Amino acid sequence: KNQVEQSPQSLIILEGKNCTLQCNYTVSPFSNLRWYKQDTGRGPVSLTIMTFSENTKSNGRYTATLDADTKQSSLHITASQLSDSASYICVVTTDSWGKLQFGAGTQVVVTP
């Protein structure tokens, strides 16, 4: 069973609207949680990274939250743009050397 679950699997939103992606994890011990954006045919690019003591972190129009008690994270995209169309992957690090546990990703499509 995957230790990092993301929802929804995919979503379609209108340009300019907001959306929120969810990530639940059971990985333990927990080191940090990252959100990556992966454009089709490209490598993942880091958006945010948070340790257990951080509740929220922003990167432009992207805001990630983390609740280490409930083991939940969310990624909020504000005022979506066409360039936001991509797969958003939640990744949890458990090992000290940095082994990553990947979620399956949420495919976001922004339409005009």
Next chain:
Amino acid sequence: DAMVIQNPRYQVTQFGKPVTLSCSQTLNHNVMYWYQQKSSQAPKLLFHYYDKDFNNEADTPDNFQSRRPNTSFCFLDIRSPGLGDAAMYLCATSSFGRESSYNEQFFGPGTRLTVL
């Protein structure tokens, strides 16, 4: 700009014909990783190098090998590619134990492998 570079971006090989994918980095990171990513799936770690120490994942097939001749370069060798090995191969680096406590991984753009 410091970055992770993968060559080639697209590779076509024949069934059973050995192929080598390359990765280089200008970040001076001590850890380098190889991932396999199939369509609509999460990346799957194949192995990683911590400096010169090679660490293989338990479920990585013997068909996949790796070499790291120096800090900057790392190669993925597929000895006898099968149709099931067609995928995107991602290289990543991190600086474990150094200035960053996050051990953030930086990914290259990937090499898309097609097996005919």
